[in-house]
Amino acid sequence: MGAMARTKIQPLGHCSRCTRACWKDGGDFRRWNGTMSRGILVALICPDCQTPEEHIEAEVKEATLDYAGAVPDAAGRPVVAPRLENDQD
Numbered sequence: 001m002g003a004m005a006r007t008k009i010q011p012l013g014h015c016s017r018c019t020r021a022c023w024k025d026g027g028d029f030r031r032w033n034g035t036m037s038r039g040i041l042v043a044l045i046c047p048d049c050q051t052p053e054e055h056i057e058a059e060v061k062e063a064t065l066d067y068a069g070a071v072p073d074a075a076g077r078p079v080v081a082p083r084l085e086n087d088q089d
């Protein structure tokens with residue numbers, strides 16, 4: 001027939017190497033390595049297909065998110081403020 005089935009839910013994309021579908025609700029979504037160009041996703045690499053180097057890159061990107069609340073110091077580097085726990089005199 002060749003008719004294209006319409007699916008209500010579409011994956012965000014497919015792995016550029018093994019064509020595995022990437023689902024936002026997938027448990028390993030955050031470990032996928034995506035390449036954006038002008039706001040458009042141009043390449044996706046699933047965790048299974050990532051080289052160790054790419055895997056580190058993905059980890060770094062995720063870690064960078066933790067710096068959202070960091071304040072840049074005089075040199076422009078992000079500084080994460082130490083957490084104060086009930087600092088009472």
Ligand SMILES: [Zn+2]
Binds near residue numbers: 018045
């Ligand atoms: Zn893959």
